[in-house]
Amino acid sequence: MSTILMKTENLVVGYGGRPVLNGVNIELRHNEILCLIGHNGAGKTTLIKALFGLLPRQGGQILLDGRPLYHIEPRQLTIAGVSLVPEGRGIFPGLTVAEIMKVGMWATGVPAAQREERVEWVLSILPMMRAFYHRRAGTLSGGQQQMVSIGRALLRQPRCLLMDEPSIGLAPKLFQDLLGPIRELQQRTGMAILLVEQNVKEALKISDRVVAMKSGSIICETVPAKLQDNGTLMALY
Ligand code: ATP
Numbered sequence: 001m002s003t004i005l006m007k008t009e010n011l012v013v014g015y016g017g018r019p020v021l022n023g024v025n026i027e028l029r030h031n032e033i034l035c036l037i038g039h040n041g042a043g044k045t046t047l048i049k050a051l052f053g054l055l056p057r058q059g060g061q062i063l064l065d066g067r068p069l070y071h072i073e074p075r076q077l078t079i080a081g082v083s084l085v086p087e088g089r090g091i092f093p094g095l096t097v098a099e100i101m102k103v104g105m106w107a108t109g110v111p112a113a114q115r116e117e118r119v120e121w122v123l124s125i126l127p128m129m130r131a132f133y134h135r136r137a138g139t140l141s142g143g144q145q146q147m148v149s150i151g152r153a154l155l156r157q158p159r160c161l162l163m164d165e166p167s168i169g170l171a172p173k174l175f176q177d178l179l180g181p182i183r184e185l186q187q188r189t190g191m192a193i194l195l196v197e198q199n200v201k202e203a204l205k206i207s208d209r210v211v212a213m214k215s216g217s218i219i220c221e222t223v224p225a226k227l228q229d230n231g232t233l234m235a236l237y
Helices: 044-051 074-079 097-108 112-125 127-132 142-154 172-189 200-205 230-235
Strands: 004-015 018-024 027-029 032-038 057-064 082-085 160-164 192-196 209-214 217-222
Touching: 004 044, 004 192, 018 044, 018 057, 018 217, 027 032, 027 192, 032 044, 032 200, 044 057, 044 160, 044 192, 074 082, 082 142, 097 112, 097 142, 112 127, 112 142, 112 172, 127 142, 142 160, 142 172, 172 192, 172 200
Parallel strands: 032 192, 032 209, 082 160, 160 192
Antiparallel strands: 004 018, 004 027, 004 057, 209 217
């Protein structure tokens, strides 16, 4: 089996015909957290959305398991084992967490007979969710809402998770509470995770490789240990 799960080749994506990604080449491997960093507006969200089929390609290719994807759409990606944790949580404030999970299972096609067991599995990974499982999402803290968003993305037991700034708006000390369990799950299962983060210091602690993006292009690919001094990191922004 190839070590590469998802790959882009000269990917061009933009808005209204204007390119934002200028021929991006990245590889997401099995059993790794790949951290994608870059300045505001660099194109990180655009890349994640394109990988999940939420934005059309203007050029280049996206490959999954070595095969090019032609008509990429979220449902096809979900079935293939790819889940998205979108920027800004994307959860319905008026629903309880239990209801959000129910809708999530229906939307991602978890068979009815497996639903109860699947929720228990998600709660075993994120046990803190039990404390607010019957509360409306709109009454939860930012960190709790992020946890719900991650829990929902796990319902399909994905082999690949695309995470767009899961810790946004949270104090750095909450980062490990939120993402520590996901790192453990990833290491246990061999899942591949593409993690977009502004909270770079914390994100690098749980990542295996890093790519930096600047103005729609990948400018650096390295390992976290090489970015330990602030000067090297700052030069990428
Ligand atoms: P941040 O870290 O601030 O979230 P980012 O690296 O995720 O930034 P993107 O959100 O991908 O950056 O934006 C890349 C560029 O595309 C920016 O110049 C942005 O203004 C532009 N852009 C993003 N969304 C749209 C849109 N819906 N329509 C037009 N331009 C957009």
